[in-house]
Amino acid sequence: MMRQLALAALTLCGMPLAAHASGDDFAKALDERYRAIESAIKARDSARWFEVQYAVDAVVTGEGAKQALRGRDGLMPVLNDILKNTRSCAIEPDAARQASTNLGYSFATFHCNPADTTAADYQVRALLVWKKTRAGWRVAAESYTMGSM
Numbered sequence: 001m002m003r004q005l006a007l008a009a010l011t012l013c014g015m016p017l018a019a020h021a022s023g024d025d026f027a028k029a030l031d032e033r034y035r036a037i038e039s040a041i042k043a044r045d046s047a048r049w050f051e052v053q054y055a056v057d058a059v060v061t062g063e064g065a066k067q068a069l070r071g072r073d074g075l076m077p078v079l080n081d082i083l084k085n086t087r088s089c090a091i092e093p094d095a096a097r098q099a100s101t102n103l104g105y106s107f108a109t110f111h112c113n114p115a116d117t118t119a120a121d122y123q124v125r126a127l128l129v130w131k132k133t134r135a136g137w138r139v140a141a142e143s144y145t146m147g148s149m
């Protein structure tokens with residue numbers, strides 16, 4: 001059902017579904033992105049995190065957000081805050097994903113450990129809309145909520 005909804009959304013966005021990127025190529029590219037994101041988080045490098053995950057015009061919104069965050073200026077304060085309060089995150093991709101030549105989607109759960117070792121670990125699940133840029137696949141839009149897939 002989720003896959004059908006996502007395909008319908010991509011169709012409405014004008015994506016030519018006949019021109020699909022190879023599923024294996026897209027999965028490999030996302031795995032490389034996820035490992036780069038984990039590495040940036042572990043290094044506590046918010047600038048690198050932004051560069052390896054997001055397109056310059058990315059829009060992010062989710063649970064508890066008062067408004068959508070837009071671009072680097074909107075996201076950097078949030079990424080800095082997350083790094084200040086998070087020790088590490090492991091990203092678990094869900095099998096639900098698809099891509100055309102230049103646009104795709106995926107679901108993932110971020111399993112995170114807070115910097116405060118007395119606090120409980122937490123999970124964030126995200127729907128990520130990816131676009132192909134000169135730098136490779138980057139998130140153009142993200143919607144998140146607390147919990148795992």
